[in-house]
Amino acid sequence: MGIPKHKKITMESTRMREKRKPGERLAVLVMLFYFTAFLLLAFRNSTWQGYALTFCVPAAIWGGTHILGKCFHIDTLLFSLTNFLCALGILVLYGTNPNLAYHQAAYYGVGLVGMVICIYFMRVFRSLRHLRILMIIGSVAFLALPLLIGRETNGAKNWIYFQSVSIQPSEFVKISLILVVAWFMNRRQFLPWFLCAVGCLILLMLQKDLGTALLYYVVTLLLFFASTANVPLTMLGILGGGGAAVLGYRMFAHVKKRVALWRNPWSDYENAGYQIVQGLMALASGSLLGVGLGLGSPTTIPVYETDYIFAVICEQFGLIFGVCVLLIYVAIIWRGTTIAMASRHGYQGLVSMGATMMIGLQTFVIIGGVIKLIPLTGVTMPFVSSGGSSLVSSMCLTGLIQGVASLNEDDLEEDLKLTEAM
Amino acid sequence: MKRQRKLFKLLAILFFGLFLILTLYGGYSVATYGNRWFSSSKNPRVRAQKEMVIAGDIYDRNGIQLATTDELGNRVYQPTAKARRAVVHILGDAQGNIANGVESFQTAYLYGFHSSFGELLSGLFTGEARRGDNLYLTIDSLLCQKIVESFENHSLTNGKHGAAVVMNYLTGEILAQVSLPTFDPQNISGTVNKNEQPFWNRATQSVYPPGSTFKIVTASAALKYLPELAEEEFECTGELQLDGHTIHDFGNSVHGLMDLKDAFGVSCNNIFAFLAVELTDARLKQMAESFGFNDNFLFRDLVVENSRYPAQAGRSDYEVGASGFGQSSIAASPMHMCMVAAAIGADGVMQEPVLLREVRTPSGATRVKWESRSYRQVMDTDVARVLQNYMRYVVTSGTGSRAGTRSMAICGKTGTAESTIIGKPVNYGWFVGYADDISLPIAVSILVEDIDDGQGGGSTAAPIAREVFQYIAEHPERVTN
Numbered sequence: 001m002g003i004p005k006h007k008k009i010t011m012e013s014t015r016m017r018e019k020r021k022p023g024e025r026l027a028v029l030v031m032l033f034y035f036t037a038f039l040l041l042a043f044r045n046s047t048w049q050g051y052a053l054t055f056c057v058p059a060a061i062w063g064g065t066h067i068l069g070k071c072f073h074i075d076t077l078l079f080s081l082t083n084f085l086c087a088l089g090i091l092v093l094y095g096t097n098p099n100l101a102y103h104q105a106a107y108y109g110v111g112l113v114g115m116v117i118c119i120y121f122m123r124v125f126r127s128l129r130h131l132r133i134l135m136i137i138g139s140v141a142f143l144a145l146p147l148l149i150g151r152e153t154n155g156a157k158n159w160i161y162f163q164s165v166s167i168q169p170s171e172f173v174k175i176s177l178i179l180v181v182a183w184f185m186n187r188r189q190f191l192p193w194f195l196c197a198v199g200c201l202i203l204l205m206l207q208k209d210l211g212t213a214l215l216y217y218v219v220t221l222l223l224f225f226a227s228t229a230n231v232p233l234t235m236l237g238i239l240g241g242g243g244a245a246v247l248g249y250r251m252f253a254h255v256k257k258r259v260a261l262w263r264n265p266w267s268d269y270e271n272a273g274y275q276i277v278q279g280l281m282a283l284a285s286g287s288l289l290g291v292g293l294g295l296g297s298p299t300t301i302p303v304y305e306t307d308y309i310f311a312v313i314c315e316q317f318g319l320i321f322g323v324c325v326l327l328i329y330v331a332i333i334w335r336g337t338t339i340a341m342a343s344r345h346g347y348q349g350l351v352s353m354g355a356t357m358m359i360g361l362q363t364f365v366i367i368g369g370v371i372k373l374i375p376l377t378g379v380t381m382p383f384v385s386s387g388g389s390s391l392v393s394s395m396c397l398t399g400l401i402q403g404v405a406s407l408n409e410d411d412l413e414e415d416l417k418l419t420e421a422m
Numbered sequence: 423m424k425r426q427r428k429l430f431k432l433l434a435i436l437f438f439g440l441f442l443i444l445t446l447y448g449g450y451s452v453a454t455y456g457n458r459w460f461s462s463s464k465n466p467r468v469r470a471q472k473e474m475v476i477a478g479d480i481y482d483r484n485g486i487q488l489a490t491t492d493e494l495g496n497r498v499y500q501p502t503a504k505a506r507r508a509v510v511h512i513l514g515d516a517q518g519n520i521a522n523g524v525e526s527f528q529t530a531y532l533y534g535f536h537s538s539f540g541e542l543l544s545g546l547f548t549g550e551a552r553r554g555d556n557l558y559l560t561i562d563s564l565l566c567q568k569i570v571e572s573f574e575n576h577s578l579t580n581g582k583h584g585a586a587v588v589m590n591y592l593t594g595e596i597l598a599q600v601s602l603p604t605f606d607p608q609n610i611s612g613t614v615n616k617n618e619q620p621f622w623n624r625a626t627q628s629v630y631p632p633g634s635t636f637k638i639v640t641a642s643a644a645l646k647y648l649p650e651l652a653e654e655e656f657e658c659t660g661e662l663q664l665d666g667h668t669i670h671d672f673g674n675s676v677h678g679l680m681d682l683k684d685a686f687g688v689s690c691n692n693i694f695a696f697l698a699v700e701l702t703d704a705r706l707k708q709m710a711e712s713f714g715f716n717d718n719f720l721f722r723d724l725v726v727e728n729s730r731y732p733a734q735a736g737r738s739d740y741e742v743g744a745s746g747f748g749q750s751s752i753a754a755s756p757m758h759m760c761m762v763a764a765a766i767g768a769d770g771v772m773q774e775p776v777l778l779r780e781v782r783t784p785s786g787a788t789r790v791k792w793e794s795r796s797y798r799q800v801m802d803t804d805v806a807r808v809l810q811n812y813m814r815y816v817v818t819s820g821t822g823s824r825a826g827t828r829s830m831a832i833c834g835k836t837g838t839a840e841s842t843i844i845g846k847p848v849n850y851g852w853f854v855g856y857a858d859d860i861s862l863p864i865a866v867s868i869l870v871e872d873i874d875d876g877q878g879g880g881s882t883a884a885p886i887a888r889e890v891f892q893y894i895a896e897h898p899e900r901v902t903n
Contacts, residue, residue, distance in 0.1 A: 226429045269464060281465045283448070284456040285535070300466045319452060323445050330441050337434035341427045353430050360437045364444065371448040 023076025027065040030084045031058035037091050041294050045094075049102060053094060056105070057087050064112060072119055073409030074402040078335040081328050082398050085383035086111070086391065088325070092312050093305060093386055095294035100305055100386045107388040111395030118175070118396045122348070122403025128183040136196055139176045142169045143203045150207075158209040170204060170212045171393035174358060175400065181220050182350035185227040193224070210248065210255065211377030215362055217241055223354050227346070262375035275302045279370050282308075282315040290318030305386035307378055310370045325384075326367070332398075333360045339405045352404040355397040454720060460535075461527045463518045471533045478532045478554035480513060480524060482563040483597075483779065484900055489513055489525070497525070499607055500563075507604045507613075508566040511623045512559070512777070515607035519621040522725040524557060524777065531555040531781050536789060553784035560595035560779050562900050565893060569600045572889040573870075578882045583871040585624035585756040588890055590901070591764035591856055591865040593794040594773030596724075597901050598890075599625045599757070626726045629753035630869060633839025633879070634672075634689045635852045636710075636748025638762055641686055641812060643709035644697050645805045651697070652682050652808070662692040664740040669695050672838055672878060686812045687820030689836060691747045698746025699739050706745060707731050712800050713762055714772065715754065722792075723777035729754035748839060759854045760867030761797070763834070766813060767856035767865050770806035772797045810858065822853060825884035829895040831858040834887065836879035849873050853883035857891055862898055866890050 035058045042050030061083045069076050086108050094101035125131060146169060150157045159166050177200060184193035197220040204213035221241070225234040248255050257272060265273035265280070278301040285296060298304050298312040305312075314322040336356025343349035359382045366385075369376035380390035382397075461468070477497065480489040488509055492498050497516040499506045514523015530536060534554040545552050569586045573579045588598040601624040605613045614620055622628065644651050660676035662669040669691055671677070677690045685693040698706055711717070715731040730753045732745070744750035754762075757775065765772040774797040781789040800806075813833035816822040821836045834855020841848050851873040856865035868883040868890075894901055 222433060226426060226433060229425055229429055277459075277462075277464065278466075280455075280459045281462065281467065283452055284459040285465070285467050287452075287456070297467050297470060319449065322448070326441050326445055330438060333434055333437050333441075337430050340430050346426060349426060349430070353433065357433065357437065360440075364437075364440045367444055367448075371444065371451065373444065373447045 023078070023080045024065055024069070026077060026080040027061055027083070030080055030087070031061050033084075034058050034061070034087050034091065037293060038094070041091070041095055044294060045098065047098070049098065050094070053090065053101070053105065057090060060108070060112075061087065068116070072123075072402070072406040073413075074119070075335060075339060075405040078332060078339075078398065078401065078405070081332050081335070082383055082395070085325070085328060086395075088313070089309065089384035089386065089391070091293075092309060092316065092384070095316065096299050096312060097305060103388070104386055104391065107391045108395075110388065111392045114392045114396040115399035115402065118399025119403040119406060122351070122400060123407060126345075126348075126407075128179065128347075132180055132183060135176045135180055136192075139173045139180070140199055140203070143173045143200060145169055146207055147203070158204075158207045158212070166389075168387075168389040170207075170209055171389040172396075173200065174216070174393055175355075175396050177216060178219070178223075178354040178358060178397075178400065179351060181223050182347055182354050185223055186347040186350055188228075193220075208252075208254070209378075211365060211379040214365065214377065215358065215379065218361055219354060219358050222357055223350055226353055227350055258375045258377075262372065265372070275308070276372065276376060278302070279308050279311040280372065282311040283319070283371065286315035286318050286322075288318050288320055290314070290316050290321060292316060306380050306390070307366065307376070307385070308370060309381050309385050310367050313384075326363075329360065329363045329382075332356070336401050339401055339408060342408045343404050344408075344411055348404045348407060352401045355400040359394065359397055457527075457530065457722075458720075458725070461522075461529050463521075463526055468529050468533065471529075471535065475534045475552045475554050477525075478534075478556040478784065480532075480557045480559065482509075482559055482561050483595075483903065484562060484564075486563050488559070488563060503606045503609070503613075504570075505563065505567060506606050506608060508570045508600065509561065509563050510604055510607050511601040511625065512561060512566070512599050513607075515610070517610070519610070520623060521621075521627065522623075524559065527723070527725065528557060528778070531557060531789070536781075537783075541783070555789050556782045556784065557778060558780040558782065560590075560597065560777055561599065562597050564897075564900065565598040565890070566600050568893050569598055569886065569890060570602070570604065572886045573600075573602055576882075576885055578874065578877055579870050579886065582873070582882075583618065583624065584883075585628070585869045586886065586890070587625050587757050587760040587867045589760055589764055589773075589775060589865050590863055591767040591773065592863040594764075594776050594797075595779070595794065596775050596777050597864070601625050624869070624871075625756045626724060627755070629727050629729060629755050629758075630850050630852075630871075631752060631839040631841050632748040632754045632759055633837035633850065633852055634691070634694075634747050635759055635762070635835050635837035635854045635879070636752060636754075637686060637689065637694050637746070637837075638766060638809065638813070638835055638854075639710050639713050639715075640694050640698055640701070640706060640746045641682065641809060642713075642801050642805055643701050643706050644682065645808055646709065646801065647701055647705050648697075651700075655679055655681050656685060656693045656696065658685070658690050658692045660692070662695055662743070664695065664699065664743045665738045667740040669740075669743060673876075683812050683815055686835075687815045689747075689816075689821050694746040695743030696746075699743050701746075703735075703737055703742045703745070706742070707733075709801075710752075712798070713765065714758060714797070714800075715752070719758075721774055721776075724757070724775055726757050726775075727755050729758045748837060756867045756869045759852065759869075760865055763813075763854035763856050763867060764865035765800045766806055766809050767833070767858065767863060768806075769803045769810075770799060770801040772800050813855065814858065817855065821878070821880040822855065822884050824880055825853055825855055825887040825891070827888055827891050827895065830862065830891055832856075832888075832891055833858050834884070836884055838873075838878035838880075849875075849877075851877065851879040851882035853879050853887045855887055857894070862894055862902065864891070864894050864901065 038054040042054050090101050090104045145160050146158050150160050159168050221237045261273050265276035282298050296315045298315045301308045340349045340352035362382050366379050366381050368374040382394040477491050489499050514520040514525035532554045584602050586600045589596050603618045603620045605620045657679050658677035671691045710731040715729045719726045732751045741750045780791045783789050817826045817832045817834050822834045825834050826832050837852035839850040851870040854867045866887045868886045870882045873882045
């Protein structure tokens with residue numbers, strides 16, 4: 001039969017949608033999980049905010065899935081998975097530091113708005129011909145801001161402050177970088193692609209935000225590979241990146257220190273190694289099944305709420321649950337890739353794949369750091385880590401994917417109409 | 423477009439691979455190192471739990487209570503200072519002066535981190551204070567006392583620092599482990615001289631040059647790689663020239679013409695240096711590593727310092743020759759040397775040393791009970807049999823005669839290792855050996871630090887080993903129950 005395979009899959013899913021969307025059933029399970037979990041903590045803390053969360057979080061999940069599902073043809077399965085992770089972040093934070101959880105819940109609302117904006121963006125601006133210059137200049141200027149008006153924290157200068165609000169521009173520049181890079185790659189315009197990527201990298205290096213620089217570098221390189229299939233140049237890029245890493249190791253004292261701590265965090269337990277060691281103890285004390293929601297002492301880990309949120313999850317819920325969380329990320333990558341593969345436009349496919357890889361790589365880098373597989377870099381765990389910039393930008397990335405998904409559905413519906421008309 | 427789809431799929435698979443690595447590495451490292459991370463004295467979770475849970479009791483293999491908690495929540499050890507001093511390095515102390523004693527390394531059990539949900543729940547209902555699990559160790563605490571006594575009774579070892587390990591070579595159970603100088607955990611300020619580093623567990627935390635006891639490894643390598651040498655005769659002239667250095671024998675003796683067994687029996691350095699050079703560094707290292715040198719020891723119940731065989735290539739003949747008799751940067755703990763002797767006794771199979779027999783819940787039910795497990799097959803059985811013969815010869819008519827008793831067939835190897843500490847030469851006396859008796863499969867390792875001039879392992883360490891064997895022959899029920 002003449003129907004290509006990817007089309008067959010999406011047609012089947014169209015038929016399934018008519019019966020019932022798989023994401024909606026999942027959403028019910030997610031709601032139940034969070035209802036009981038928040039109720040448990042609310043009993044313990046017995047504050048009205050706790051009970052509010054008990055009802056608001058499941059309600060938000062239900063409402064989001066149904067309302068957004070009606071407005072756009074979004075991928076409800078992907079949406080349920082991201083919702084699960086966002087709510088997990090709020091839950092774990094509520095068990096350790098309630099104030100952070102209330103903020104996180106508010107950021108989640110902002111993130112939903114950001115996601116909708118990104119869906120619109122993908123649907124309205126199908127071409128970046130007129131926007132690209134504006135986007136590049138805007139991104140670079142935004143990314144340069146911390147260097148001009150930022151303050152240095154934890155050795156990196158990557159935040160800007162407006163009175164009580166702090167923003168990490170590199171989190172948001174990610175989104176426009178993926179859009180711009182995908183656009184140039186699709187049109188085979190290598191010089192602007194290259195300049196754009198190198199410009200961002202230099203700015204990040206100046207801010208000493210090496211973790212984010214790594215993410216930008218690898219994702220742009222993989223997007224280059226995905227659109228050109230040029231193995232020799234990609235290999236060259238990987239070697240170049242490796243060379244830069246060695247150079248960075250030689251040049252920067254704090255990189256050297258990071259690597260030494262990764263190899264043996266116990267050597268400087270009292271000071272620099274304290275965080276890694278406490279994280280490992282949290283993993284070990286969680287064992288397979290965890291010590292229980294809201295129990296244990298995960299708050300002894302410095303910055304447990306962002307970098308080390310995975311250790312907190314593992315201590316309270318256990319390693320098996322930790323692996324399940326990893327599986328959810330794997331499912332997100334799988335959905336993102338399917339959506340990218342189903343897209344009929346090179347640019348949109350690349351955007352979806354780029355956003356997916358950004359989420360996947362960021363997760364790998366931070367969890368790999370927590371379990372001491374690779375040296376620790378201060379990137380956040382997408383959707384889960386505390387912090388507005390991180391949560392909103394992760395939601396925006398899924399917004400890009402969802403936008404592509406809804407465009408795919410539109411294309412399919414057009415096809416169906418055409419076949420019916422025939 | 424089609425190609426792009428394929429590449430997307432490829433990239434997704436790459437990411438799935440990365441996540442698989444995360445899962446496997448995370449699972450592996452928690453399974454391997456989890457207890458070491460958790461039981462670290464730096465873990466604040468343990469400190470918090472200590473406020474809420476009454477620590478469990480610790481018993482030796484004959485049911486003697488080694489540690490308990492009184493009504494006030496203080497840790498109480500045995501009634502006499504003598505008894506407390508003998509086992510303090512195994513148990514550790516309440517202040518945590520000793521690293522990785524049972525008190526700290528097994529906190530997960532002692533402080534009830536393994537309690538089941540039902541136990542927690544019933545504790546809530548009855549309102550009784552929670553108790554941790556009780557531990558039953560493999561050691562015989564009276565044997566530990568006996569070893570401390572032996573050190574004190576012999577004029578050549580009285581007041582010396584040292585260590586001793588006794589284990590069952592078929593099961594790996596540790597029957598005794600002593601480190602000297604020792605101290606009383608209930609009177610630390612009164613019994614401790616910090617300059618002597620009494621908190622240091624010399625049986626497991628320190629590594630020493632093994633000296634001639636390493637000839638067990640060299641002889642094993644020779645029998646494996648150069649089997650024709652066992653038939654040959656060598657001549658010891660008392661001096662061997664290697665790269666412009668001269669190797670002398672202990673006491674500058676000249677042994678003359680002899681075969682491998684005789685050379686092992688009189689512990690001839692020249693012949694073993696010659697053997698090491700003939701074997702080559704690579705093959706000697708290979709045999710040492712199959713004995714566990716350069717391993718990362720991750721035993722379930724014990725933290726043991728890793729033993730070292732020099733790793734760099736291109737060492738001179740002189741250094742390789744010195745390695746043949748356990749010098750030149752080779753180092754091993756008394757615990758590991760006991761495992762080496764045990765492996766010969768067990769026909770070439772090395773057992774993992776174990777210290778925990780059983781963990782019981784506060785109500786007396788078994789929480790966990792372990793089977794012994796072998797660490798590795800070190801060598802072929804027939805090579806081990808030849809070495810058993812050699813080691814028997816050491817005790818019947820060689821340097822280890824002072825370890826022999828009439829009641830058992832003792833096999834062993836002595837050693838006198840040289841080292842320098844801050845420019846001052848220091849000698850260590852070693853005896854490692856085992857009883858060739860299937861009903862009493864006991865291996866021992868004795869180390870005496872800083873022995874007097876002119877003394878060796880045969881005169882210092884071997885007599886203590888003999889008293890261990892005599893004790894076991896007189897009280898077989900204490901160590902085999």
